[in-house]
Amino acid sequence: MRRFWFYLGLIGRYLGLFVTVGVLASAALALVPDVRAPGPFMDRWQENLRVFLLFDYFAIDPNRGFSVWDVLLAASWRTGTLLLGALAFSLGPALILSLRIEQSRNPRISRVTAQVLRSLSNLPVLIWAILFMLVAFQFAGIVPVFSQIREGAGAAVAAAVILPILALVLGDGALGSTLDRFQARARDIGRSETMLAVRARGLRQGRFLVRSMVPDVVDEAASKATLFLSGAIVIEVIFEWQGLGWRIWQALGSVKDYPVILGCVTVVMALVLGAHLLRDVLRAAALPHLR
Template structure:
């Protein structure tokens, strides 16, 4: 297992290096000058030159890149060009809020998908199986930001049951208030994951149920619970792999959901930074999401190796 872990970590190094290079170069080709976002339109050329020199934008690209890389390896993401404060302070508070939203969306979507998917695989002609088809089709076809707008219109505007924005009411209301603010964005963010996972769990479990070892277990009179345990154990590597990718999607794909609900996460932080050309914040936000995605895949690989020993020898 140790050799398997070392090999997977070794693969992460060039991947993360490539991520930093892509994140840096992408912002160099984006139209717009960050200095123009800071200085007023009537600023003199002298002030522009001073600002460019202050942020190191007058240096060659490779010097800017390695200087930025050197600092982020040390955990220093620089300072925001607009807010003039450490990006670390902005990023890690927002990152926790995004993680909270992603965890809530993941718990709901993963839990429901396993229950609905397994039951519909056992009862392919039942009402639940038809519901699974509807959920799968709806989840993969309706964009999460559109679902967010529908949820706000129905449950916040029409019914007035749940708040439509922020993490808390004015003055704060404790865990119950946070939960009320979390429900709609979690459902909107998790709809696509619920659709994908439900279809995948159903097809995976259904295929395993047709295999000979399941027929043998049933012929021996093994209990249904034991059969289900064997089925899930055989299907778990596939389910875990897709679940890991989907959780990475929840972390990185909630930009528009956070914007619709004014949820103060990394998505909204990146969205605001893009509109203001705040390059250090954009770079830090995108890089952090990418690093989390890579680390999440490492964790999934480790669980996969624990469940299926054959993977450790690949």
């Protein structure tokens, strides 16, 4: 019963935060006059709240010819693909290198590789995105934008998928901070009394290391999900990757499509808070003393 109330309180806390941020976002959008809703601030805020709280995105808008939900569904899977790819390219290599450095008798190559990746990740996301765009066009004649996935073939499709993910992973120190955390954690585990006992018994050290680092991997994934979603706006605009960030950018432009903006903000909030909720649930399950 105590566990039930703990998880219920955890879900309630994140749900309350989700609603609070949504109400504030609705108010912020209501501050901007809209030609389709020229009334006073309170009327626009009430309309935004109705859309947010009732999730009223399914109605077909005669001005668009489709519903906001259609836009959100298409944009969400594109941003989700970008996010999952970035998490895989970030957490996977960092975990493998950290384990090899800790377990190998001569980890020189792994250490050098980690140091090179750490140095490369010091550049901002914007710089990496522009560099990848220029290199792909200059040396391969490819413009790695999202439309290549539908119309291109072979190298063009691979470049349009991989280069945005690499720019997101390498930018803003994301990969470097993950490497630092995983290496420090693997070092601590490797020098712990439990690991000494594992070595003394001749058991497999790798399995114990991986199992002990699961909470750290989950925690890092939730933290990096927030960072990657922030950087995804830059990536999606430059590579025309028509996800949530690109939709927000377009809606803030000449179109001023506030229902789409509110919908995209709602989905981004759900992704971020959902990742952190999943992290807290898994950590509580793996570490009972946190409950």
